[in-house]
Every structure is written in C-alpha cells, then in structure tokens.
Amino acid sequence: xxxxxxxxxxxxxxxxxxxxxxxxxxxxxxxxxxxxxxxxxxxxxxxxxxxxxxxxxxxxxxxxxxxxxxxxxxxxxxxxxxxxxxxxxxxxxxxxxxxxxxxxxxxxxxxxxxxxxxxxxxxxxxxxxxxxxxxxxxxxxxxxxxxxxxxxxxxxxxxxxxxxxxxxxxxxxxxxxxxxxxxxxxxxxxxxxxxxxxxxxxxxxxxxxxxxxxxxxxxxxxxxxxxxxxxxxxxxxxxxxxxxxxxxxxxxxxxxxxxxxxxxxxxxxxxxxxxxxx
Numbered sequence: 001x002x003x004x005x006x007x008x009x010x011x012x013x014x015x016x017x018x019x020x021x022x023x024x025x026x027x028x029x030x031x032x033x034x035x036x037x038x039x040x041x042x043x044x045x046x047x048x049x050x051x052x053x054x055x056x057x058x059x060x061x062x063x064x065x066x067x068x069x070x071x072x073x074x075x076x077x078x079x080x081x082x083x084x085x086x087x088x089x090x091x092x093x094x095x096x097x098x099x100x101x102x103x104x105x106x107x108x109x110x111x112x113x114x115x116x117x118x119x120x121x122x123x124x125x126x127x128x129x130x131x132x133x134x135x136x137x138x139x140x141x142x143x144x145x146x147x148x149x150x151x152x153x154x155x156x157x158x159x160x161x162x163x164x165x166x167x168x169x170x171x172x173x174x175x176x177x178x179x180x181x182x183x184x185x186x187x188x189x190x191x192x193x194x195x196x197x198x199x200x201x202x203x204x205x206x207x208x209x210x211x212x213x214x215x216x217x218x219x220x221x222x223x224x225x226x227x228x229x230x231x232x233x234x235x236x237x238x239x240x241x242x243x244x245x246x247x248x249x250x251x252x253x254x255x256x257x258x259x260x261x262x263x264x265x266x267x268x269x270x271x272x273x274x275x276x277x278x
Contacts, residue, residue, distance in 0.1 A: 036082050039074065047088055052229045054090045055080045060258030060265070106182070106218045107138055107261065111271065112169060114138040114180040115203070117161065117189070118219035119153050120227065124236045132246065133157050135165040136222055138182070140274070141259050142267035143222070143250050144168050148243060155191040158183075162194075166201050175202030182206045184216055226253070 005012045039062075046061050047053060053061075059079040066073055083089050108114045119133040131153050134146040145164035147157050166175055181203040183189040195205045208215035230249035236242035258264040265273065 039082055040086055055083045057258045111137055111139045112179055114182055116182040116216055116219040120223045122231050124238050124242050126238050128239050130242055133161050135161050136219055138218055140267050140271050142254050146250055153188050155188045155194045158188045158194050159197050162198055162201055178202055178204050180204050180206050182216055184208050
C-alpha cells in the first residue's frame with residue numbers, strides 16, 4: 001500500500017478511508033439542496049443596472065444591503081456559484097502583457113497624504129466633446145473634486161479642481177499639512193502658475209516620468225472605471241444632460257462603488273469606517 005501511494009502521490013489515510021466506506025456512502029456536499037430563488041432575484045436586480053460588475057462587487061453590494069436590512073450575510077463563494085449557474089459571470093478578454101514595468105507604489109497608507117489627478121474625454125450623442133479633470137485620494141480612492149468643460153484641458157480647470165479638493169477636505173483654502181499632488185507632464189499641470197498656486201494651497205506638485213502612465217496608475221485605473229462602468233451606459237444626448245449624469249456617476253462611485261483595495265467598501269464607506277475605528 002505504501003509503495004503504491006508514494007508512486008501515485010496520494011495519502012495512505014485517504015485511501016484507507018475510501019476502502020472503509022460502505023457501498024451506500026454518498027458525498028453530502030453534492031447531495032445538498034439550495035434554494036437560491038431570492039438570491040438570484042437580488043443579483044438580477046443588481047446586475048441589471050451595473051452590467052460590468054463581477055461576482056466580487058456584486059457580493060460587496062449584497063453584503064452592504066444585508067447589513068443595512070439586518071439579513072444574514074451571503075458568502076462570496078455562494079454568490080460565485082449562483083452567478084456561474086445562471087450565466088451571470090463576466091466574460092473577461094485575454095490579458096494583454098505590458099512590456100513596460102513600474103516598480104513604484106502610488107498608494108499611500110493614510111488619507112490626505114498624496115492626491116493624484118488626471119483627465120479623460122468622451123463625446124455626447126450629438127457629437128459634443130466633454131473633458132473631465134479630477135482629483136483622487138491615493139489612500140481611500142475618493143474622487144474629491146472634478147470639473148468638466150467643452151474646451152481644452154487648461155491650467156485654469158486644474159487650479160479649480162485643486163481648490164475644490166482642498167475646500168472639500170479641509171473646509172478652508174489651505175491644507176493642514178503638505179499633500180503630494182501627483183500628475184503627468186501635461187501642460188496644464190507643469191504650468192508655473194499651476195505649480196505656484198498648488199504650493200499656496202499646501203500641495204507639493206509631483207510629475208511622473210515621461211512615457212510612464214503606470215506611475216500614475218491609480219488615476220489611470222479610475223479613468224478606466226468611469227468609462228467602463230458609468231459613461232458607457234450613461235444617458236448623454238447633449239452636454240447639459242451629460243453633466244447632470246456625471247454628477248450622479250461621481251456620487252455613485254464615492255458612495256457605492258466597491259473597491260478591491262478597500263476590502264470591497266466604497267471610498268466614503270471606507271473613510272467612515274476608518275474614522276469610527278480611530
């Protein structure tokens with residue numbers, strides 16, 4: 001027995017246990033029956049409005065709603081099984097290998113230590129362009145402030161976003177401590193007026209190496225999230241409608257969007273938990 005088990009690479013105890021079983025033995029895990037009707041209805045309701053959410057984010061939303069209602073929690077593995085059985089899992093394309101590598105760390109261990117900024121553009125259904133600039137905290141991932149314009153990505157817009165971010169976090173026009181302001185090398189960010197204004201607010205401007213978007217990877221990831229989960233399904237026939245929908249999208253991201261790095265809490269949910277624990 002020992003030689004055979006060694007050759008096959010199995011444990012002798014497992015073989016002995018199988019030999020001792022009666023002919024009527026059945027695996028209880030396979031025979032177990034589940035009633036997933038209510039859970040399937042909840043998942044369908046969630047993914048109907050958020051079709052780009054995978055099972056982890058769906059589980060996070062279920063956890064939140066069950067905590068608020070006092071219902072029993074749902075296991076993430078059960079959510080995966082149910083979504084798999086009902087063909088609700090996302091189909092992921094093959095991963096593309098990136099030849100460039102960034103070994104630095106954008107994330108920080110405390111809020112209000114480093115903020116990052118970037119912008120993105122999309123078009124309304126009538127062809128009008130809309131360019132959005134935002135500021136993001138590199139710890140709690142909250143989109144602190146943002147501004148949109150049909151014009152170019154200018155230094156005036158960046159300075160407006162800076163000031164709005166400081167006022168949002170501190171209720172004043174100056175930070176309580178120096179905060180790093182991370183951005184790319186766009187002309188709106190390296191403008192001497194922008195850098196001077198940043199230091200007046202208590203921000204220390206930092207720029208990424210040339211041709212290294214990974215160095216501002218948190219902002220790049222946020223752009224991908226906004227375009228994939230919100231703008232792709234947004235009602236945007238014209239600029240006024242798109243602006244109102246953008247306001248809803250940013251609030252939904254901050255209040256409800258589960259984030260893997262935040263243990264599948266939303267940015268503001270994570271901040272509230274951190275504040276209460278402190």
